[in-house]
Amino acid sequence: xxxxxxxxxxxxxxxxxxxxxxxxxxxxxxxxxxxxxxxxxxxxxxxxxxxxxxxxxxxxxxxxxxxxxxxxxxxxxxxxxxxxxxxxxxxxxxxxxxxxxxxxxxxx
Amino acid sequence: xxxxxxxxxxxxxxxxxxxxxxxxxxxxxxxxxxxxxxxxxxxxxxxxxxxxxxxxxxxxxxxxxxxxxxxxxxxxxxxxxxxxxxxxxxxxxxxxxxxxxxxxxxxxxxxxxxxxxxx
Numbered sequence: 001x002x003x004x005x006x007x008x009x010x011x012x013x014x015x016x017x018x019x020x021x022x023x024x025x026x027x028x029x030x031x032x033x034x035x036x037x038x039x040x041x042x043x044x045x046x047x048x049x050x051x052x053x054x055x056x057x058x059x060x061x062x063x064x065x066x067x068x069x070x071x072x073x074x075x076x077x078x079x080x081x082x083x084x085x086x087x088x089x090x091x092x093x094x095x096x097x098x099x100x101x102x103x104x105x106x107x108x
Numbered sequence: 109x110x111x112x113x114x115x116x117x118x119x120x121x122x123x124x125x126x127x128x129x130x131x132x133x134x135x136x137x138x139x140x141x142x143x144x145x146x147x148x149x150x151x152x153x154x155x156x157x158x159x160x161x162x163x164x165x166x167x168x169x170x171x172x173x174x175x176x177x178x179x180x181x182x183x184x185x186x187x188x189x190x191x192x193x194x195x196x197x198x199x200x201x202x203x204x205x206x207x208x209x210x211x212x213x214x215x216x217x218x219x220x221x222x223x224x225x226x227x
Contacts (some may be wrong), residue, residue, distance in 0.1 A: 033213035088210035
């Protein structure tokens, strides 16, 4: 089955940029979606279709996808960005949804 | 305001069936695909399966033998049945709406409900 690999943790100082990667075989050929999950809460969609933002999501959240790696960037990081982040794709070869291993973002 | 609300028992005994319902409000249940997703405590998200208003379903191969998802459009509800549960099925269970087709992202989630499997 298709595997999405994320770094377990990313630490970033306030005001800096957090970069979260999502690795998968030829992931550049898929649409990648990103979710933010604060402790005790349901996930919230922050980027879809590689780089689009839902309404209400700050422009500080941006995404890219190429080759074997998709990336979520959070610029001008704030304390409120501290959360777990998950990538997600549709695996057409097995016909099911796949989530990444998750990355905990810590704001120093 | 569009909302999803999970409901069902918070405790299920091993070998029994876990049954949950998701109620959709503020949106037509016939307009989207709907999924169940779970998250064991401290672990990652796992997609369980989806359903469309026609009753068409697709399940995660790892759970397919034990899962049934059904829909009642008149009640604006869809449901999850997971048979022969074990402690490893203990998780927060979420229902979610697909933004577009079955292969798309999830743009709306319920708050989640914790189900523990224990005797």
